[in-house]
Amino acid sequence: MGTLYPLFRYLFPSKKAGAVKAVSVTIPLGEVAIGESRFFKFKGKPAILIRLNQQKVVALSAVCTHLGCIVKYSESEKILKCPCHGAKFDITGKVLAGPAPKPLPTFASRIEGDKAIVGDA
Ligand code: FES
Incomplete structure (x- = not known):
């Protein structure tokens, strides 16, 4: 029986194995006025949400790529x-200026109702 287990796992892989968990953060728009920004944590790291207008936000890593x-x-x-x-x-x-070697990573973001959603879900 013990020798059949690897074959079974090969034929019927676990859904958990290698699965990438979707991560998203919800931020109430009441906390970010148009033209302003707000810090939040995304995947455990500092990130920043910028509200451009009524329908658009952008989200980026807040960690400078220099140091x-x-x-x-x-x-x-x-x-x-x-x-x-x-x-x-x-x-x-x-990068517009300075010693940063790479751009700031950006994250998918959108507005749904009265909330900004950052991430995959
Ligand atoms: S850490 Fe940002 S410019 Fe050096």
């Missing part, structure tokens, strides 16, 4: 700035 400081959103300039060494990013995560 890991937390970037902040400048509402007046509409860019993200790192306070440590001056890196600047646009709202798509693209």
Whole structure:
């Protein structure tokens, strides 16, 4: 019987094995006025949600790709700035200036009713 188990697992793999769990975060829009931002945790790391208008939000990692400081959103300039060494990013995560070697990762985001949903689900 013991020798049949690997064959059984091969023919009928567990749904848990290798399955990627969808992760999403819900943020009430009442907490983010249009043109403003809000920090949250996504997959255990600092992230930032920016509300662009009534129907659109963007979500990015808030961890600077240079040395890991937390970037902040400048509402007046509409860019993200790192306070440590001056890196600047646009709202798509693209590096605009400074020593950051890579863009900020972005996350799927959308508005549903009175909530912003970030993530896969
Ligand atoms: S850690 Fe952000 S520019 Fe250096």
